[in-house]
Amino acid sequence: MARPHIEFVHAQCVGWTLRADGAEEKVLNADPLTDEATLIVRYPPGYSAPANTAGEGAEEFFVLNGTVEIDGEARHPHAYGFLPQGSGLGQRNTAHGAVLLVFRHAAGDADAMAGTADAIAIHTPAMPWDVSTYDPKLIHLRLARKVLRLGPNNSGRTFLLTGMAHGVPPEGTTLPAEMHDHAEEMFMLQGAMWAPEGRMGAGAYFYRPPGILHGPHVSEYGFLQIMRSPGANAIVTHWSDIHKPVPVGVPYRPVLPDGTPATWMCEIPSETAW
Numbered sequence: 180m181a182r183p184h185i186e187f188v189h190a191q192c193v194g195w196t197l198r199a200d201g202a203e204e205k206v207l208n209a210d211p212l213t214d215e216a217t218l219i220v221r222y223p224p225g226y227s228a229p230a231n232t233a234g235e236g237a238e239e240f241f242v243l244n245g246t247v248e249i250d251g252e253a254r255h256p257h258a259y260g261f262l263p264q265g266s267g268l269g270q271r272n273t274a275h276g277a278v279l280l281v282f283r284h285a286a287g288d289a290d291a292m293a294g295t296a297d298a299i300a301i302h303t304p305a306m307p308w309d310v311s312t313y314d315p316k317l318i319h320l321r322l323a324r325k326v327l328r329l330g331p332n333n334s335g336r337t338f339l340l341t342g343m344a345h346g347v348p349p350e351g352t353t354l355p356a357e358m359h360d361h362a363e364e365m366f367m368l369q370g371a372m373w374a375p376e377g378r379m380g381a382g383a384y385f386y387r388p389p390g391i392l393h394g395p396h397v398s399e400y401g402f403l404q405i406m407r408s409p410g411a412n413a414i415v416t417h418w419s420d421i422h423k424p425v426p427v428g429v430p431y432r433p434v435l436p437d438g439t440p441a442t443w444m445c446e447i448p449s450e451t452a453w
């Protein structure tokens with residue numbers, strides 16, 4: 180069984196679990212048969228840990244808050260990294276604490292091993308945005324992208340995606356839904372996007388297995404998200420013939436795996452209190 184469909188929860192609704200090493204984590208989605216998972220990890224001030232062991236799966240991460248020094252290099256908010264399995268990398272310490280979004284690859288995944296997969300360390304705010312490659316059916320979102328990683332053997336891409344404010348087509352417009360042959364995964368860093376399942380604000384997370392019809396998506400005030408496409412480095416989209424109404428204002432109706440705690444369905448405020 181592969182990773183279950185979850186679309187979507189806000190990570191703020193998921194409780195922390197204290198680990199033996201003093202860090203806390205919240206696992207958002209996991210493969211029941213391997214240790215592949217997506218989780219948020221919070222390192223307390225003064226935390227330190229040795230390098231990942233040869234038996235631990237590759238670690239892909241994005242710094243959400245704070246600063247953590249990994250292998251001697253300070254990683255600030257929005258730093259991205261990939262630590263291949265068996266690379267001997269991952270020694271870390273943080274003086275004041277840090278929160279990381281972690282995509283843990285399955286131990287033994289041949290495409291994530293040192294020698295096949297490259298170690299990556301990027302300060303993503305310094306990268307230029309790529310605005311060149313968008314599907315005309317998504318023109319209303321005015322998208323831009325930063326590709327952070329292209330996995331070996333077409334094993335998947337990780338990228339930042341942003342859309343401008345006022346990405347809602349005129350009233351009465353209908354839009355097609357979409358489907359891919361690969362999985363899609365998303366964590367919302369800033370802003371919000373409307374989907375038929377509700378309003379994905381900052382902290383929203385989904386993991387969508389291949390072959391699931393989704394969208395349309397629109398954004399009133401813009402967004403920044405980190406996305407992955409496990410199983411493909413190039414996104415191929417199959418568009419539906421059926422067009423759907425723009426989903427602004429729809430109620431929160433997530434798709435959740437069996438056994439998901441009811442508390443994960445909490446709703447977060449959509450408006451800033453001034």
Ligand SMILES: [Fe+2]
Pocket residue numbers: 357358359363393
């Ligand atoms: Fe998609």
